[in-house]
Amino acid sequence: MKLFQKLLLAPAALGLLAPVAANAADVNIAGLSQYGPSSASGRAAEQVTSITQFSDVQPTDWAYQALSNLIERYGCVAGYPNGTYRGNRAMTRYEAAALLNACLDRITEVTDELKRLMKEFERELAVLRGRVDGLEARVGELEATQFSTTTKLRGQSTFVLGALNFGGTNTTSRDLYNQRQGGTTFNYDVRLNFDTSFTGTDLLRTTLRTGNFSSSGFGNGRYPWQLEAAFQECTIGYDCENTLNVNRLFYRFNASKDIVLGVGGLIRQDDLLAMWPSVYPADSILDFFTRAGAPGAYSLNLGSGAGGWLKKGDWSLSASYIAATGNAGNPSGWGRDKGGIGTRYSNATGSVQLGYQKEQWGAAALYNYTTPFDYSQVYGGGATRAAAFVPAIADSTNSFALSAYWQPSNAGLVPSISAGWGWNSSNGFSASTLPNVSYLKPVFSNWKGNITSQSWSVGLQWDDVLVKGNELGMGVGQMTFITSGIDLPATDGNYAWEWWYKLQMTDNISVTPALFYQSRPYGAVSGRRSDNPTSTFSALGGLIKTTFKF
Secondary structure, eight states: OHHHHHHHHHHHHHHHSEEEOGGGGGGOOHHHHHHHOOOOTTTTTTTTTTTTGOOOTTTTTHHHHHHHHHIIIOOOBOOOOOOOOOOTSOOOHHHHHHHHHHHHHHHHHHHHHHHHHOOOOOOOOHHHHHHHHHHHHHHHHHHHHSSSSSSEEEEEEEEEEEEEEESOOOOHHEEEOOOOOOOOEEEEEEEEEEOOOOSSSEEEEEEEEEEOOOTSOOOOSSSSBBBTTTOOSSTTTTBBBBBBBEEEEEEEEEEESSSSEEEEEEGGGGGOSSSSSSOOOOOOBBGGGGGGOOOOSSSEEEEEEEEEEEETTEEEEEEEEEEEETTOBBSSSSTTTTSSSTTTTOOEEEEEEEEEEEEEEEEEEEEEOSSOOOTEEEEEEEEOOOHHHHHHHHHHHEEEEEEEOOOOOOOSSEEEEEEEEEEEEEEOGGGSSSOTTTTHHHHHTTTEEEEEEEEEEEEEEEEEEESOEEEEEEOOOOEEEEEEOOOOSOOOOEEEEEEEEEEEEEESEEEEEEEEEEEEEEGGGGGGGGGOOOOEEEEEEEEEEEEOOO
C-alpha cells in the first residue's frame, strides 16, 4: 500500500478501532447513505464537489485544507441535506467505515489510471530514467574531479603574426625605426582568469598573464601602436618577457542592492566602472580604440586601489582611486622605486563617471585626476612622445571624456556605432623634473604654461558579415595630440585607422586578419630627428591574430 493511502486510512482506522460501542440509535442512517453506492443518475444529491458548498465550514477552521483536498482531489465527502457538514459532530464507526470505503474506491480509480498511463508511456519513461541515471553519474564524476567548488577557470591564448613598415619624407626616422622595429614577428599572449564567488554575488578575480611582446615591433606598452589593450600587460616600468605574472587580483562585492564595492592589490580602472561606454570590441587591434576615444580619462590605470559604483535604474555613478606604484615604499624620486599611496609619485588616478544605459544605447561622462605619471601609461596607445611625458612632469593632469554608443537590434547593413572625445589639461611644470632626454629638451623648453591635448575616435562593427558569427570592424580617430602650451615644430596630427575581419572558426577559435595605419606615430618629436622638422613620418602595420578561448 502506498504511503499516501496509509495516511488517508489512518484516521478512519483509528475510528474503527476505538473501543466505543455504537448502537443503532447512534448511527446516522442518512449520513451513511451519502457514502453508499451511487444511484443510476450518479452520487447522492448531497455529494459535494467544492468545500464552499458547506455553509458551516470556514477557512479559519483547523481542518479546512484537509477537507478541501478530500473533496476536490478525491470527491469522497458528502454533507447533510441542509448543506452543512457538522464538523464538530462525533463520527460513528459505521460512518467512518463508509467514508473510508468511498475514498479507497476513488483512490483505486486514480491508481488504475496511473497504471494505464505508465503502461502507455513505458518506453519514454525508460529513456528518461536512463538519462537521469547518466546525468547523475556525470555530476558525480565532475564533483569528484573539480579542483574547486567556488572557482571557475577561463583562459585565452593569442597568437599574433605581423610586421610594421615606416614611411614618409623623414628619412632619418623612417630608416631608424624600420631597422629597430620593422621585422616580421610571431608573438603570443596568455591569460588565465580564476573567478571565485563565495556568496554567489561577489567576485574574487585572480588573473595570470604572460607573453613575449616587449622585444617585438608592437612593443610592451612602450610604443603608441601597442595592440589590444596592451598585450602582455605588465606592472608599470617592468619587463615581463616570457614570465608568468599576476596581472589582476581584486575582490568585488555587493554592499547593498544598489551599491557594489571593490578593492585590490592589482585592480584596473575599468574593473570599478558600472558600465563601459562603448560596444566596439576590446579585442580589436590598436589599444587606442579600446579606450572610448579618451585615453587620458580612460587611462586603464592598473595598480593598488579601491572604488565602486551606485546604480539606480538606468543611471550609474562610479568612483575609484588607483595608484600604479602603490606597492612601493619610496614616496619620492624618479624611477621604478618611487611610489606610495597618496603621494606625489604614486602614479595615481582618481576617476568619477556618470553613466546612462538603455538596451540599445548608452552614454557616459568621466573625469579623471592624474598625479605626475611616468612614461606613457596615461596616454597609452595614443600618445605622441611629447604628450607621453606631459603628465610625468606636470604637478597634475585633469582629463575629461564624453563617450556613447548605439547598436541595432538585429544584425544587418547598419553597424553598431561607438564614439568618444577626450580633453586633458596638464599644469604646474618644473624644469627640474624634466627627464634627461635630449630630443625632449628642445620641445619642452618653449612651453607656454599649461599644456592641453585632445583625442577622439569612432568605431563601427558589423555582425554576421558573409557568414553568421563573423564580424567586420573599422576604427578611426586622432590619438592624444597636443593642442596648446608648446610651440610644436610640426603638426601633431597623430591620426589612426584600423580595419579587421574576424572569422569565427568554432565556438572557441577565431582568426582575425587586420591592417592599421598611423599618420604620425611620434607626433612633433619625430621631426626633431631630421633636419626638416616639418617632414612626414608614418607607420603601416598588418597582422593575423588567432585567439583560442577555453
